[in-house]
Amino acid sequence: MERKTFYIENTLARKCPQQIIDAVKDFDEEIATLEKKEGLSFIIFKDGKSNAFYIECHINADVALPLIDFEPALDIEEQPDYKANRDLQPLHKAYIQMQNDAKTGRQFSDLIIEYNNEYKKDKPLKLLGGQHRAKSIELALKDKNIIRPHGFKIYFALTMEQRAEIAQISNTNIQISLDLIDRLAETKLGPRLRDFYQKVGLLKPNQDFADRRNPNGIITTRLARTFLVNFLNGTNYRNGNDLNDKVFDPYLCKTGGIDSVYEKIIKNKKIWDSDKLIEAGKNFSELHKKQIQAIEKDPVLKKYNEFRNKAISAAVISSWALVAGLLQKYPNRLKKFYSLVKESKKDPLNAKAMSEARHVSDPPTYRGLATRSDKKDKGRTAQLFLFYSDLQDKKKGIDEDVIDTAIAKYEANKANEEFRKKERKLK
Amino acid sequence: MKIEQLVKTFVDDSKFFLKEAKSHSNNYPLSLRFIKATIICSWCALEGWLNCITYGFGTSLSNRQIELHEKAFLLEKKLKFNNGVWEIDKVDNFQKTENKILFLLKRFGPHDIEKGGKLWFNFKKIEKIRNGLVHAKTGKLDIRDLTINNAELAIKTIIEIMKILNKNIFKSELRI
Numbered sequence: 001m002e003r004k005t006f007y008i009e010n011t012l013a014r015k016c017p018q019q020i021i022d023a024v025k026d027f028d029e030e031i032a033t034l035e036k037k038e039g040l041s042f043i044i045f046k047d048g049k050s051n052a053f054y055i056e057c058h059i060n061a062d063v064a065l066p067l068i069d070f071e072p073a074l075d076i077e078e079q080p081d082y083k084a085n086r087d088l089q090p091l092h093k094a095y096i097q098m099q100n101d102a103k104t105g106r107q108f109s110d111l112i113i114e115y116n117n118e119y120k121k122d123k124p125l126k127l128l129g130g131q132h133r134a135k136s137i138e139l140a141l142k143d144k145n146i147i148r149p150h151g152f153k154i155y156f157a158l159t160m161e162q163r164a165e166i167a168q169i170s171n172t173n174i175q176i177s178l179d180l181i182d183r184l185a186e187t188k189l190g191p192r193l194r195d196f197y198q199k200v201g202l203l204k205p206n207q208d209f210a211d212r213r214n215p216n217g218i219i220t221t222r223l224a225r226t227f228l229v230n231f232l233n234g235t236n237y238r239n240g241n242d243l244n245d246k247v248f249d250p251y252l253c254k255t256g257g258i259d260s261v262y263e264k265i266i267k268n269k270k271i272w273d274s275d276k277l278i279e280a281g282k283n284f285s286e287l288h289k290k291q292i293q294a295i296e297k298d299p300v301l302k303k304y305n306e307f308r309n310k311a312i313s314a315a316v317i318s319s320w321a322l323v324a325g326l327l328q329k330y331p332n333r334l335k336k337f338y339s340l341v342k343e344s345k346k347d348p349l350n351a352k353a354m355s356e357a358r359h360v361s362d363p364p365t366y367r368g369l370a371t372r373s374d375k376k377d378k379g380r381t382a383q384l385f386l387f388y389s390d391l392q393d394k395k396k397g398i399d400e401d402v403i404d405t406a407i408a409k410y411e412a413n414k415a416n417e418e419f420r421k422k423e424r425k426l427k
Numbered sequence: 428m429k430i431e432q433l434v435k436t437f438v439d440d441s442k443f444f445l446k447e448a449k450s451h452s453n454n455y456p457l458s459l460r461f462i463k464a465t466i467i468c469s470w471c472a473l474e475g476w477l478n479c480i481t482y483g484f485g486t487s488l489s490n491r492q493i494e495l496h497e498k499a500f501l502l503e504k505k506l507k508f509n510n511g512v513w514e515i516d517k518v519d520n521f522q523k524t525e526n527k528i529l530f531l532l533k534r535f536g537p538h539d540i541e542k543g544g545k546l547w548f549n550f551k552k553i554e555k556i557r558n559g560l561v562h563a564k565t566g567k568l569d570i571r572d573l574t575i576n577n578a579e580l581a582i583k584t585i586i587e588i589m590k591i592l593n594k595n596i597f598k599s600e601l602r603i
Contacts, residue, residue, distance in 0.1 A: 245492050360431040360479040361597040404429070408483035415484070415535040415596050416492050422537055 007042045007055070016044055020053045023156040027055075027115045030124065031067070034058040034149050052162045058149040061141045064125060068113075068134060072126035074167060075160050076119060093178065093256030095132045102140035108133040109151030112170040114158050128155070128163065129170020178255040180211040182221035185257045192272055197224055200281030202288065215305045217292055219312055225253040225262040226314070227321040231280050232265055234325015243326055244390060247413045248382040249375050250318035280324040283338045287311050287320070287348055294347035306371070307351035314373035316349065319382035327389055337389040344397040357403045359411055369403060383410035434475030438603050441468035441582050448575050458575065463560060465578035470524075470557045473585040477527045480596070484535070500530060525554070528588060536595035546591075549584040553577070 006028050009016045024044060028036060035042060035057050042055040089095055102108070112129030127134055133150075140146035155166060186193055186209065197203040202219050210218035230250050239246070253259040271277060288311040295301050295308040302308070310316055327334040340348050355368035370381045384406035388398055396402070428436075441464075448461035484493075485501030499506045499515050500522060507516040522530075528550075532538045540547055556577060559568030586603060593601035 242489075242491060245489055358429065358431050360434065360476060360483070361593050361599060361601065363600070363602040364435075365602070405487070409487040411597060412484045412487035413492075416488055418598070419535050419537055 006036075007044050009044050016046070016053060017157075020044065020156050023115065024055060026117075027154060027156070030117075031059065031115075032063050034060070050162045050165050052155050052158055052166060054153055054155045056151065056153050058151055060147055060149050061137050062147045064150065064152070065134075065138050065141060067123055067125045069120050069123035069126045070131060070134065072114065072116075072128065073119070074164055076116075089132070092132075094181070095136070097181075097257060098132055098136040099139050102133075102136035103144050103146060105140075105146055105148055106136075107148045107150055108137060111150060111152045112155070112166060113152050114155045114163060114166075116158075125152075125154075128167045177212040179209075179213070179220040179222060181256050182225075183209050183211055186221045186225075189258075189266070192266070193221070193224055193228070196228075196272055196278075196281065200278060201285040202281065215309070217288065217309045217312060222253050222255045222259075223312055223314065223317050225259055226251065226318050227281070227284065228271075228277075229253060229259075229262050229265055230318050230321035231277055231325040232271065234322045235276070235328050237326055243330075243386055244409075245413060245416075247379055247410065247417050248319075248322060248326075248386075250315075250322040250378040250382055252314050252318055252373050252378070276328055280321065283324070283341070284311070284317070284320060286341045290341045290344070291347050291349055291351070294344070295351065298346070301347070301352060304351070307347065307355070310347070310349045310351040310354070310370065313370050315370035315377045315381045318373075318378055319370075319385055322382055323385040323389065326386070330389075333389040336391065336394065337385060339394070340388065340397065343395055346397075348397065350398045350400075350403070353398070353400045353403055357400075357407055359407050361411065369407065379414070380407050380410045383407070383413070430475070431479055434472055434479060435603055437468045437472035437475060438582070438586065441465045441472065441585075444468060445575070445578050445582060448578055452575060459573055462573050462575060462578045466553065466557055466560060466573075466581045469578075469581040469585045470553070473589060474524055476589055477524060477531070477592075480531060480592070481522075481527055497534065500526075525550075528592065531592060532595055538591075538595040540591070546584065546587060549580055550588060553581045553584050556581070 007021070007024055021044075024042060028042070034040075042057060044053055044055055046053050098106075108130070110130065111127065111134055114126040114128055115124055116126050117124040137146075137148075137150060155162075158166070194203065194208060197209075197219065198205055198207065202224075203209070207218070209221040209224060210216075211220075213220065233251060251261060253262050265271065288309075291311045292308050295304070295310075306313070311320070323337065324334070327337055344350075349370075354370055357369045358366060369384065370377060384398070384403060387406040387409060388402060391402070444461045444464040448458045448465060451458040451461065481501045481503070485498055488498065488501075490498070493501075495513055495515065496506060499520070502515065503519055503521050505516040505518045505520040506513055507518075529540065532540055556568070556572045559572070589603065590601045593599060
């Protein structure tokens with residue numbers, strides 16, 4: 001199909017220099033775009049900020065990729081060896097997701113290109129932005145021969161300043177939190193998890209999970225999943241009755257999409273109707289609320305958000321849920337465990353005492369109990385809740401002695417368990 | 428301050444005293460004061476630190492996890508035979524520092540310390556000087572051993588032993 005004109009200048013690009021028109025013409029002759037194939041014209045735009053001229057078009061993956069220069073220079077004349085793009089982040093979850101999407105036919109848009117055949121002439125499409133998308137398209141082409149049309153923004157005859165500005169803006173984005181990605185993925189799975197947390201009071205009616213860690217104490221999707229997984233892990237625990245002598249490693253769900261353990265668990269639709277789970281959820285919700293209220297009332301501690309939101313720290317929520325699950329077979333201990341909220345005169349978790357807790361083996365940089373999400377911190381916190389649930393004094397809350405003893409117990413159990421493992425190996 | 432933190436301050440104290448001992452090296456009577464303090468504080472650090480571990484293990488581990496005689500050793504109590512049953516007595520039975528190190532490493536490490544090695548040789552040397560100082564008696568303490576070099580050796584040896592224990596028992600680096 002023949003085109004009447006191969007380009008149209010838009011109102012803001014009326015004074016398009018001949019140099020640009022020539023460059024667009026050259027591009028049109030060299031590159032097999034979809035617009036050309038379909039007899040459509042390009043519109044030449046002029047960017048109001050950089051005064052750079054560009055068109056938008058679509059090119060099939062197999063046509064574009066051999067012509068893309070992934071490492072274009074920013075300053076062609078003075079610094080040709082310094083590339084414009086940031087390094088790829090091969091392990092970034094969003095990039096891995098992008099690759100998977102590309103392999104299933106995802107079409108990408110807004111890949112930022114400068115058409116330039118002054119150097120590396122065989123690769124005139126200089127990629128200034130969208131390298132992760134472009135690499136994903138390349139991988140899909142190589143591995144699965146996926147050929148789809150993708151959207152490109154093609155700049156022409158850029159000055160070094162224009163190129164730098166465009167590259168910079170193309171490589172800047174507002175960081176999307178992994179918690180938001182989790183929330184999006186969860187929405188795709190359905191409303192059950194959200195419904196559950198609204199039901200037990202950890203979310204208000206119509207409230208969604210937080211899209212990032214926040215001072216308001218709104219639970220994120222990751223932590224919501226973590227609670228569920230640990231509670232069920234606890235109820236399914238079948239390894240003897242000596243809970244106090246064991247070292248537990250509460251599970252922390254992965255972030256940045258779907259967690260496989262969680263995904264497996266929710267295949268059983270019956271879990272959501274479990275009275276025990278609902279009871280645990282309600283008790284945890286009470287704990288979280290009481291913790292917030294107690295810290296807000298304390299004129300000294302109220303400035304510490306981490307104390308206020310201690311219940312939804314990764315170590316506490318995972319351990320609490322695991323212990324709630326483990327104690328389902330021990331009604332008296334479960335009752336004591338759930339009584340923590342009622343029996344505490346101050347903040348039930350005693351966040352300050354937790355932050356000051358140390359074991360003799362800890363480095364000076366240790367920031368106290370339940371401040372991190374590593375195995376040790378989660379294990380110690382689980383030990384604290386187990387130890388607390390076994391206290392005979394019904395009125396006793398979590399105090400310094402309880403915390404220190406629980407930490408010592410965890411370390412002793414761990415050392416003993418390691419020894420037994422080695423002993424078994426030798427036999 | 429908790430006992431766990433206190434025992435670590437002994438290490439800082441001994442480092443401080445060693446620095447003072449060195450800075451007064453041309454005045455032996457004054458330097459000697461700091462040498463004595465360095466050696467005694469180093470030993471206090473090790474002993475206090477070991478006691479934290481042994482007491483923690485002794486009180487935490489149940490009878491399902493350790494033998495009664497092991498528990499008695501950790502708690503530094505005697506065993507008594509009562510109505511046909513062995514039980515832990517209230518009477519103290521203090522253990523030598525050397526034995527605590529060996530027991531902890533062997534039982535919870537599990538790791539043997541090389542008794543013919545340099546570290547153990549230095550440990551025994553420092554132990555002898557410390558005992559001579561604390562229980563000063565003619566023939567028990569050689570004043571010529573109270574040197575800056577030995578004071579420095581005391582800190583290094585004590586820290587190295589603590590680090591070995593921490594690494595083998597708790598699988599982590601002790602930073603002091």
